[in-house]
Amino acid sequence: MGQLTLSKDSWSSQxxxxxxxxxxAVGLGNLWKFPYITGENGGGAFVLVYxxxxxxxxxxxxxxxxxxxxxxxANPVQAMANVSRENGGSRWWSLLGLNGxxxxxxxLSFYTVIAGWGLAYFIESVRGSFIGINAEQVGVHFSGLLxxxxxxxxxxxxxxxxxxxxxAQGIKSGIEKAINFMMPGLLLILFVLLGYATTTGSFGASFxxxxxxxxxxxxxxxxxTAMGHAFFTLSIGLGTMMVYGSYISKKYSIVKAGLWIAxxxxxxxxxxxxxxxxxxxxxxxxxxxxxxxxxQTLPVAFxxxxxxxxxxxxxxxxxxxxxxxxxxxxxxxxxxxxxQNWGIKRKNAAWILGALIWFVxxxxxxxxxEWSDIHFLGERNFFExxxxxxxxxxxxxxGLLMAVFAAWVLSEDARQEQLPMSEWMMNxxxxxxxxxxxxxxxxxxxxxxxxxxxxxxxILATFAVYAIYVWKxxxx
Numbered sequence: 147m148g149q150l151t152l153s154k155d156s157w158s159s160q161x162x163x164x165x166x167x168x169x170x171a172v173g174l175g176n177l178w179k180f181p182y183i184t185g186e187n188g189g190g191a192f193v194l195v196y197x198x199x200x201x202x203x204x205x206x207x208x209x210x211x212x213x214x215x216x217x218x219x220a221n222p223v224q225a226m227a228n229v230s231r232e233n234g235g236s237r238w239w240s241l242l243g244l245n246g247x248x249x250x251x252x253x254l255s256f257y258t259v260i261a262g263w264g265l266a267y268f269i270e271s272v273r274g275s276f277i278g279i280n281a282e283q284v285g286v287h288f289s290g291l292l293x294x295x296x297x298x299x300x301x302x303x304x305x306x307x308x309x310x311x312x313x314a315q316g317i318k319s320g321i322e323k324a325i326n327f328m329m330p331g332l333l334l335i336l337f338v339l340l341g342y343a344t345t346t347g348s349f350g351a352s353f354x355x356x357x358x359x360x361x362x363x364x365x366x367x368x369x370x371t372a373m374g375h376a377f378f379t380l381s382i383g384l385g386t387m388m389v390y391g392s393y394i395s396k397k398y399s400i401v402k403a404g405l406w407i408a409x410x411x412x413x414x415x416x417x418x419x420x421x422x423x424x425x426x427x428x429x430x431x432x433x434x435x436x437x438x439x440x441x442q443t444l445p446v447a448f449x450x451x452x453x454x455x456x457x458x459x460x461x462x463x464x465x466x467x468x469x470x471x472x473x474x475x476x477x478x479x480x481x482x483x484x485x486q487n488w489g490i491k492r493k494n495a496a497w498i499l500g501a502l503i504w505f506v507x508x509x510x511x512x513x514x515x516e517w518s519d520i521h522f523l524g525e526r527n528f529f530e531x532x533x534x535x536x537x538x539x540x541x542x543x544x545g546l547l548m549a550v551f552a553a554w555v556l557s558e559d560a561r562q563e564q565l566p567m568s569e570w571m572m573n574x575x576x577x578x579x580x581x582x583x584x585x586x587x588x589x590x591x592x593x594x595x596x597x598x599x600x601x602x603x604x605i606l607a608t609f610a611v612y613a614i615y616v617w618k619x620x621x622x
Contacts, residue, residue, distance in 0.1 A: 155317040160398040162322055164406050165329045166475070167212075167390055170381045171411040172332070173472030174260060177465055178440045180379070180415040181422045183371055185433035188363025189355040193416070195369055199376035200412055203586050206578045207545050208380050208387060209404040210552035213564035215391025216400065217556075221482035222246045222385035225392060226551075235555040242547045246385025247479045249540040251499065253384070254476040255506040256529055258309065261469035262301025263441060266291060268462035271448070276458055279449040284442050292514040299511050303504065309473045310500035313481055314493045317393060321474055328467045335464045336417055342457055343424035352423035355433065356416065374590045378537065379411060381472075383544030385479035392482075401565055421461075425451070440465070477503065538594035546587040550612075553579035554619045584612060 157163035184192055217232075218225025222243030230239035270276065270287075279287075291297060312324045343349050381387055394400065422444065426433055429447040433439075448458030477499060484495035509517070513529035522531040552561070553576055567575060592604040 169471030170475030215388035
């Protein structure tokens with residue numbers, strides 16, 4: 147291991163940092179996953195639960211991760227080691243940072259493949275391939291894309307190379323310049339599409355679907371889905387917010403920045419929902435179309451409506467920008483770790499890691515064709531196994547331990563230094579971190595691993611482990 151160096155880079159301003167963090171949070175989850183899971187779970191009631199989870203789970207853990215990053219002033223692995231040592235914690239807490247670094251790298255390996263679909267659709271839209279296309283033709287087109295490993299590999303490679311080029315340039319010359327271009331562009335495109343959505347004649351129906359709750363359509367599974375997505379959409383547990391936090395000057399407010407990040411991420415998801423459902427309803431399509439909503443349902447709508455070429459191209463440009471802003475954040479924790487702890491210069495680290503992650507991504511490419519019948523975890527193919535491992539185990543575990551560390555290990559003085567609040571607010575913040583967030587994450591964690599009659603014993607077991615930990619901490 148090379149000589150350790152703490153983070154020397156810093157954001158040019160708090161506004162740039164907020165844009166970068168929002169860029170990390172805003173991705174395919176906002177434009178692809180949020181609309182279709184909202185459609186599958188009944189609309190307004192699901193949105194209300196989602197917003198409550200952002201407030202009670204997402205924001206407190208997000209603030210904690212940013213605070214730990216700035217306090218540790220290093221990559222996630224070293225930051226956790228630094229802060230743990232300063233607060234009398236175990237050196238094993240550094241594994242929490244390593245969990246985030248590995249989770250981000252594994253997610254990026256398949257994220258670039260999915261992002262490649264968006265890039266392919268953008269090019270197809272520019273060429274006018276979706277004009278006049280029907281549902282059957284779109285289905286054939288999408289199936290053909292997935293069945294062609296060479297084409298998938300090409301788009302996966304293009305997204306991977308763009309990601310590495312940006313990150314290799316560093317914070318100010320690479321990430322900041324990219325974010326300063328992509329985030330304003332993303333918001334401009336989103337508002338143009340929102341303006342168009344108001345002219346479809348179905349904007350009212352879309353607004354009602356998203357914001358008029360019908361609790362009869364809400365199930366326990368819907369609540370769990372909302373909790374899980376609220377947690378993941380803010381990039382919590384990946385180490386991204388920790389490493390981005392390590393670049394924040396002490397003169398900037400983490401609390402203010404965290405609230406802006408959560409607000410902007412949620413706003414983009416809701417606006418994307420309004421745009422997508424307005425188009426879906428205007429064309430008599432189903433809002434609960436599942437994962438195919440973005441790549442199979444919307445092209446039909448764009449192909450059939452006036453101005454579809456223009457607005458379809460804008461929409462898939464939006465998808466590409468959102469995906470790229472997230473992909474650069476997924477590799478940054480690992481690049482920072484290689485640079486600071488292993489003495490590998492940033493450019494070399496970016497290309498080495500990029501090549502390794504690209505190679506792992508080949509497994510995802512093949513999962514949709516040549517390896518579709520090869521199973522790894524249970525009945526899951528390679529892509530489904532990576533998705534399950536990261537989304538259902540590594541991220542919930544990382545978020546849970548992040549809340550536990552901030553609540554039970556981090557000293558009161560350290561919390562107040564990084565997150566200055568009134569005594570009343572701090573008490574409520576710590577209460578949420580100690581009990582509300584961990585219990586909610588434990589329920590999601592347990593439900594992701596088991597179901598049916600095994601769920602209650604699994605939840606009770608996780609509660610028991612947490613209770614034993616809290617008892618031991620309180621005894622000291």
